[in-house]
Amino acid sequence: MSQYVELSVDSIELDKSNPRIARGLAYYDPITSEIMALLLGSTSEACASLRESIRENKGIIHPIVVNKRVDGSYVVIEGNTRLQIYRDFIASGEPGDWTKIRAIVYDDLNSDEMHSIRLQAHLVGPREWDPYSKAMYLNHLANIEHMPMNTLISFCGGNSKASEIRHMIAAYNDMENFYRPLCDDDSQFDIRKFHGFVELQNRNIMDALTARGYTKTDFSQWMIDDRFSTLQDVRRLPDILKSKKATEVFLKENTREAKKILVVEEMSADKLKDVPYELLAQELAKRMIDFGVHELNHLRDDAEYSGKLDSLQRAYSEVKFILEQVGVELE
Secondary structure, three states: OEEEEEEEHHHEEOOOOOHHHHHHHHHOOOOOHHHHHHHOOOOHHHHHHHHHHHHHHOOOOOOEEEEEOOOOOEEEEEOHHHHHHHHHHHHHOOOOOOOEEEEEEEEOOOHHHHHHHHHHHHOOOOOOOOHHHHHHHHHHHHHHOOOOHHHHHHHOOOHHHHHHHHHHHHHHHHHHHHHHHHOOOHHHOOHHHHHHHHHHOOHHHHHHHHHOOOOHHHHHHHHHOOOOOOHHHHHHHHHHHHOHHHHHHHHHOOHHHHHHHHHHHHOOHHHHHOOOHHHHHHHHHHHHHOOOHHHHHHHHHOHHHHHHHHHHHHHHHHHHHHHHHOOOOOO
16 A cells, blocks of 8 residues: 655665665765766756756655655655755755655565566656666566566566566676676776667577677677677678678778678679669769768778779779760869
8 A cells, every 4th residue: 555645855765775776875975866867877967857847846746656664764666866856955955845755655565566666667667767777677686686587577567578678687797797897997888888788689699699709708899899880780790790801891890881891792793784874873973972081091091992992993994084085074
């Protein structure tokens, strides 16, 4: 049973059972609302917007959710950032009464019931955590608290979410076990790359790595080196690794350049010979307009680009000859 009340801010404890908050309490002193938001997967901009909304409205619109324990003490289940904003306002002397906060109070919930509320609010509800933070919490429940997987899946929406949940937990562990050790410090550990590690869990991608002698450590290094132009390009890894030339370009540059090699390899001379020359000329002109300094430097200085340079010289020579034959004066 729950009830809607106003509680003294000083009477409510932060949710130390949340692994991200517990970690933050060990590293930061004092905890501010901005630090709390970052620990919970939000951004400083989102926190600032929330703080301004609370200030403007003289309080929160959505009540926090707390658990009243047997000894009468209260602990946050959902709403740690909002509670911390109230504490910040008290500390800074913000005009207004910030000593009480609206709350939905549950009586003596067990751990599974509290996990269910958090999961509903932040994994399938309106205030979602970022994907990496979701995975951290799921991993904590599955591998630290040893919550049965069928229970965890039921809390997150049922069997339709089973594969997604397993992939997220596996991706989180891959980031921690293979990616984090390669990072110089926490600032290099980029949780935005989590989606790439989720893609890695697909069997065909992992099989392609293994078949060509690569490991999850290699994959993690590619992430650090920004070899993937977009994280969706992880899906193209099997195709790239099948091609020797595309693999060389990928390891030297990125997936954007490697995919260009794949396009060329998939395109035969027979397919090109029936394309009208004016269309080929128009496409080549567009490509030349978009030519970047990086590519120009390679054509000028890189011996491995001699084949590309020869192709351009041949094209220029033939086009120049034809234009001269039809009376076009070239500068």
